[in-house]
Amino acid sequence: MTAQLKLTRRAFLSDAALLTVVAAANARLGSQAPDTFVQTVLGLIPASKLGVTLVHEHVMCDFVGAEETNRHRWEVEAVVKRMLPVLRQLKERGVTGFIDCTPAYIGRDPRVLKQLAQETGLHIVTNTGYYGGADDKFVPMHAYGATPDQLADLWVAEFVHGIEDTGVKPGFIKIGIDEIKGSSDRLSPIDEKLVRASARASRQSHLAVTCHTGGGPAGLTATKIFIEERADPGCFIVAHSDGHGLPINRAVAALGAWVSFDGIGRQPLESHLKLVHAMAKNHASRLLLSQDSGWYWVGQQNGGEVRNYNYLSDVFLPALHNSGISEATIRKLMVENPANAFAIRCQR
Ligand SMILES: [Zn+2]
Numbered sequence: 001m002t003a004q005l006k007l008t009r010r011a012f013l014s015d016a017a018l019l020t021v022v023a024a025a026n027a028r029l030g031s032q033a034p035d036t037f038v039q040t041v042l043g044l045i046p047a048s049k050l051g052v053t054l055v056h057e058h059v060m061c062d063f064v065g066a067e068e069t070n071r072h073r074w075e076v077e078a079v080v081k082r083m084l085p086v087l088r089q090l091k092e093r094g095v096t097g098f099i100d101c102t103p104a105y106i107g108r109d110p111r112v113l114k115q116l117a118q119e120t121g122l123h124i125v126t127n128t129g130y131y132g133g134a135d136d137k138f139v140p141m142h143a144y145g146a147t148p149d150q151l152a153d154l155w156v157a158e159f160v161h162g163i164e165d166t167g168v169k170p171g172f173i174k175i176g177i178d179e180i181k182g183s184s185d186r187l188s189p190i191d192e193k194l195v196r197a198s199a200r201a202s203r204q205s206h207l208a209v210t211c212h213t214g215g216g217p218a219g220l221t222a223t224k225i226f227i228e229e230r231a232d233p234g235c236f237i238v239a240h241s242d243g244h245g246l247p248i249n250r251a252v253a254a255l256g257a258w259v260s261f262d263g264i265g266r267q268p269l270e271s272h273l274k275l276v277h278a279m280a281k282n283h284a285s286r287l288l289l290s291q292d293s294g295w296y297w298v299g300q301q302n303g304g305e306v307r308n309y310n311y312l313s314d315v316f317l318p319a320l321h322n323s324g325i326s327e328a329t330i331r332k333l334m335v336e337n338p339a340n341a342f343a344i345r346c347q348r
Pocket residue numbers: 056057058101292
């Protein structure tokens with residue numbers, strides 16, 4: 001018996017296409033097929049196979065801006081050569097899942113990620129969506145004239161048909177929002193549009209959304225908009241929550257969304273340990289950890305200075321354990337929660 005997916009029927013052609021993909025995967029996996037999957041750059045894997053996972057890292061970034069970035073600005077081989085040893089170090093540490101959070105128009109290149117996944121054996125996941133942080137420098141012009149539904153359709157189309165000519169499918173949606181100065185709990189029209197589009201695309205595709213958030217109140221507002229759009233809060237990840245303060249973090253978790261402390265290593269060890277303890281007490285099942293590390297910086301000599309991805313494994317997790325957090329909770333944070341957050345959800 002293969003697992004059956006019960007997908008909602010509101011989506012247009014995406015359900016049929018997704019069913020075909022998942023049915024094929026189920027057939028390959030045989031009778032033990034679980035009913036949730038993660039879409040990696042090499043194809044669907046059972047969510048249970050994702051393993052120890054870094055949920056917010058970057059292989060490559062190009063910060064030149066949405067209107068100027070293009071594939072001619074980097075060489076796939078050069079990026080792979082530079083980043084391969086850095087990623088191999090991760091594999092040696094027992095990490096198996098790597099969520100690449102670089103969105104389109106900031107250097108997302110599935111060709112690079114695919115090659116790195118093949119050569120390292122890491123489960124690398126890429127994304128669809130647009131990034132409205134950094135004063136919207138990375139939002140392509142066409143997004144301003146588009147409706148939320150039109151943006152959602154573009155992103156779902158990438159999920160169904162693959163990204164550009166690569167055949168690689170996104171495993172989540174990445175968006176970004178800024179806070180409005182002087183009115184930190186409101187979003188600009190374009191940022192609000194990105195959140196609504198992500199919610200609609202998530203409802204159709206069952207993909208998770210990682211939202212870069214400039215400021216806690218904006219992150220909480222985005223979570224509420226996501227829910228107002230009738231998307232599943234369990235599909236919404238508030239990135240960069242380490243700077244948002246506990247009241248906001250708790251409010252986000254209480255709404256059922258994910259709190260992502262993805263700047264581990266960027267604050268003193270003690271302050272991050274404290275943060276994790278405070279959240280793990282009541283909200284361990286809503287908490288994600290990562291480092292926002294990397295990356296090959298397009299335009300700099302050989303990618304510039306790359307920050308490796310080893311701090312969590314080498315320093316932070318041992319310190320967390322020594323400070324009284326159990327193995328079981330650490331497993332939850334590093335294995336179960338990422339699998340739960342990035343599983344393409346069915347039967348909701
Ligand atoms: Zn990031």
